[in-house]
Amino acid sequence: DAKTTQPNSMESNEEEPVHLPCNHSTISGTDYIHWYRQLPSQGPEYVIHGLTSNVNNRMASLAIAEDRKSSTLILHRATLRDAAVYYCILSPYYYTDKLIFGTGTRLQVFP
Amino acid sequence: NAGVMQNPRHLVRRRGQEARLRCSPMKGHSHVYWYRQLPEEGLKFMVYLQKENIIDESGMPKERFSAEFPKEGPSILRIQQVVRGDSAAYFCASSLNRDNHEQYFGPGTRLTVT
Numbered sequence: 516d517a518k519t520t521q522p523n524s525m526e527s528n529e530e531e532p533v534h535l536p537c538n539h540s541t542i543s544g545t546d547y548i549h550w551y552r553q554l555p556s557q558g559p560e561y562v563i564h565g566l567t568s569n570v571n572n573r574m575a576s577l578a579i580a581e582d583r584k585s586s587t588l589i590l591h592r593a594t595l596r597d598a599a600v601y602y603c604i605l606s607p608y609y610y611t612d613k614l615i616f617g618t619g620t621r622l623q624v625f626p
Numbered sequence: 627n628a629g630v631m632q633n634p635r636h637l638v639r640r641r642g643q644e645a646r647l648r649c650s651p652m653k654g655h656s657h658v659y660w661y662r663q664l665p666e667e668g669l670k671f672m673v674y675l676q677k678e679n680i681i682d683e684s685g686m687p688k689e690r691f692s693a694e695f696p697k698e699g700p701s702i703l704r705i706q707q708v709v710r711g712d713s714a715a716y717f718c719a720s721s722l723n724r725d726n727h728e729q730y731f732g733p734g735t736r737l738t739v740t
Contacts, residue, residue, distance in 0.1 A: 547727060558630075558717045558731035559669065606727065613659060613671040613682060614719075614729060 519603045524621045527593045535588040535620055537603030542583050547606050549614070550577065550588045552599040559602070559616075562588065598624045628653065630720050630732035638738045645705040645712070647735045651720030657681075658701040659719040659729060660693060669717065675701060708739045 520538040527533045539548065550562040563570055563577045565586075570577040576589040590597055602619040606612050631650040639645050651658050660672040674682040675695035686693065690708075695701040705712055715736050719729040 549727065551729075553669075558734050559719075561728045561730065564727055613674055613685070614661075614669075615671065616661075616669040618668055 519605060519617055521601070521603055521617065521620045523618065524623065526623045526625065527590075527597075528625050529595060530592050533590040533593045533597070533622065533624075535590075535601050535603075535622065536585065537587070538585045539603070539605055540584045542605055545607055548577065548579060548583075548586050549604040549606055550575070550601060551604065551614070551616075552597075552601045553619075554596075554599045560599075562601070593622075593624045595624050595626060598622055630718060630730050632716075632718050632732035632735050634735060635733060636736050636738070638740060639708045640740055641709055642707050645708050645737055645739075647703040647705075647716050647718075647737070649701040649703070649718030649720075649732060651701070651718075652722075652730055655720035655722050655730070657721045657723065658695050659721075660701075660703050661717045661719065663715045663717065663734075665714065672703070705737075708737075710739050713737055713739045 547564050547566055549564040551559045552562050553559045563572055563575050565577045565579055578587045600619040600621050602616050604614050630652055633648050656677050658675045661669045662672055663669045671685040673686050673693045677695055678697050690706045692704045715734045717731050717734045719731045721729050
């Protein structure tokens with residue numbers, strides 16, 4: 516399974532943008548990049564996914580490097596509710612597969 | 627549209643007892659995944675099921691653990707003769723089909739073995 520590398524923790528102030536990086540230098544051409552987050556004492560929550568082009572949805576934006584060896588999850592205005600562990604996960608594009616969770620990035624948001 | 631439902635939310639079992647964890651996927655979803663999160667550890671995949679079929683059980687412990695997803699009713703994760711090391715949060719996720727990449731997670735069942 517292709518691996519991802521994320522910083523252990525990041526901090527942000529409320530209402531500021533947050534850029535969460537993920538390195539995946541061994542990504543294959545058929546891997547989607549997924550982001551999930553887990554709020555305290557809750558199950559993981561799907562955030563966004565993409566293949567090659569940048570993606571936007573109501574929760575976040577996903578910026579994918581041209582060589583696809585890294586990506587960045589962008590929260591445009593952090594809120595206290597965004598404090599969570601964020602996971603960057605690679606998965607084959609041609610079918611839904613089990614998710615291999617790493618250690619993720621713990622995001623702290625300060626008022 | 628109700629999300630993924632899991633019950634019970636909390637389960638306490640004594641060593642040697644059986645634990646049954648239930649998962650009702652989102653309406654219309656026919657794919658179910660079970661994950662386990664041990665205390666202070668990350669989420670680990672256990673098993674992937676489609677209605678009446680086990681697709682991938684590569685993460686299931688070889689003994690005492692079994693899973694099913696019958697044609698009717700919820701998916702069941704069964705742990706026989708529980709030990710203290712089984713204490714964890716067990717999460718179920720569902721997806722619409724194999725082409726849809728979003729997995730929707732339930733709130734989890736927190737199993738405590740005393």
